[in-house]
Ligand SMILES: Nc1ncnc2c1ncn2[C@@H]1O[C@H](COP(=O)(O)OP(=O)(O)OP(=O)(O)O)[C@@H](O)[C@H]1O
């Protein structure tokens with residue numbers, strides 16, 4: 001028992017509780033020192049160029065900060081600062097391409113992006129001339145993605161419910177699980193080929209928005225299944241038991257307790273799946289191809305869509321059409337963003353406050 | 354070795370909601386202090402501010418001062434991690450780490466903080482489990498997961514885990530409310546033994562328990578929903594239960610209210 005007896009004096013208590021900390025300005029000072037040091041070094045060493053100096057300044061900063069922190073604050077804080085710096089750098093490195101893509105698309109897309117662009121079509125517009133618009137493609141994409149979501153999300157959620165609530169790791173459940181994983185990796189064009197050979201060539205379905213929607217739903221299903229499955233598994237067993245103990249049948253427990261508890265995650269997963277397929281081009285070329293005018297009927301004839309629109313405009317290769325391609329890409333990004341935000345708002349509104 | 358705690362003019366906020374107002378109290382060393390009061394009056398809230406656990410709740414903040422002997426635990430140079438390894442805590446629901454063995458649970462606080470030799474760890478595990486009156490029951494299955502134990506055993510495991518880091522103070526938030534009478538008795542006896550060495554603060558809804566285990570009792574109350582909780586009266590347990598000065602205290606302990 002003596003091991004646990006620890007009598008400590010006031011001084012010891014102070015040492016135990018307190019933590020020497022570097023004042024806040026040291027971070028800035030270290031940063032400045034590192035930049036100055038590396039700039040100085042760039043005159044006398046082979047390390048040259050802005051990139052080389054920046055990398056060196058970064059390394060110098062890490063070494064200085066960690067060393068200083070280790071000397072003053074001790075090991076835990078030194079490691080903490082090192083890890084924080086590395087994490088922030090990784091975050092920045094991950095954000096740079098993202099921001100750069102967004103900025104490029106925004107800047108170049110704004111050349112042709114305006115109200116007219118959103119409300120007119122490419123019917124009778126020569127590729128060489130500016131003007132024309134994207135309305136037909138917007139309608140097509142919205143309809144195709146809606147069809148894909150209407151097929152893919154319920155199927156995916158139901159499959160996940162089976163896997164988590166009824167499958168109990170049976171052979172069938174494990175097989176489904178395995179093939180869902182495999183499906184995550186199939187190239188999108190294979191989904192297009194599947195619909196092309198299976199539905200269009202064999203069953204005689206027309207090339208149409210419906211065919212496109214089916215091929216997109218194939219791409220959505222694995223994403224929805226995986227994310228829903230993870231979310232359902234996170235719902236604590238106590239909650240299910242609490243519901244069973246009230247005499248609530250299993251299917252109502254799943255519908256009223258389990259799925260609502262996991263709904264935020266399920267919605268996020270479904271949105272990711274929608275976002276993923278909205279930008280798909282390859283399967284659409286095989287299943288609906290494209291047109292230059294509005295076709296509001298997804299069950300009949302080719303339909304335009306945003307990705308194929310961009311592809312088509314780029315292939316024309318004129319200044320005006322390339323401007324339109326960028327504006328189309330911008331529209332696509334905005335569309336995904338709006339879908340995403342609205343799903344989040346819905347999820348937030350449906351939550352108990 | 355055990356330290357005293359002095360709380361002065363403590364206000365606790367959850368975002369903009371004032372949950373506890375103007376609490377001033379002293380927790381004596383090597384004694385058991387009980388917090389009693391109706392549900393929602395802020396007992397857990399005050400308890401959690403004693404080792405800065407409230408800081409893990411987003412938006413929670415305090416005003417006022419809390420001293421551990423001569424140290425202001427909210428002082429500028431004080432690290433909350435160190436505060437928590439000096440002031441241990443046991444929760445209402447037994448919460449052994451499900452992925453760790455019994456042994457692993459006891460050494461969790463030590464091993465997650467710093468490297469220690471295996472033989473030293475063995476000694477600490479035995480001492481802590483003996484300290485928590487659990488050694489005899491689990492010594493042959495230290496490598497089994499903590500979840501194979503009964504609820505009362507799990508709670509004692511959590512106490513062993515808390516004393517393994519050699520705290521000066523032990524905070525317990527309704528440690529027996531999920532347990533049967535036998536386990537409760539075991540824990541109460543344990544508290545009696547532990548107070549030889551630690552300063553103990555216990556939140557309880559059970560008047561008899563407060564009367565049995567504590568030396569000092571603090572009664573908290575709340576005027577109505579949305580109002581802040583307040584410390585109504587604090588005195589030796591004998592006095593609180595035999596001759597409370599406040600009407601509200603008397604009503605509460607005699608069961609006429611709350
Ligand atoms: N995380 C939180 N966020 C917002 N308000 C909180 C939070 N935790 C507690 N409260 C509020 O603070 C007040 C005090 O709660 P606390 O949990 O301290 O009460 P208690 O006395 O421990 O009650 P009980 O006896 O039921 O455990 C209550 O009004 C509660 O609603």
Ligand SMILES: [Mg+2]
Nearest residue numbers: 396397398526
């Ligand atoms: Mg409580």
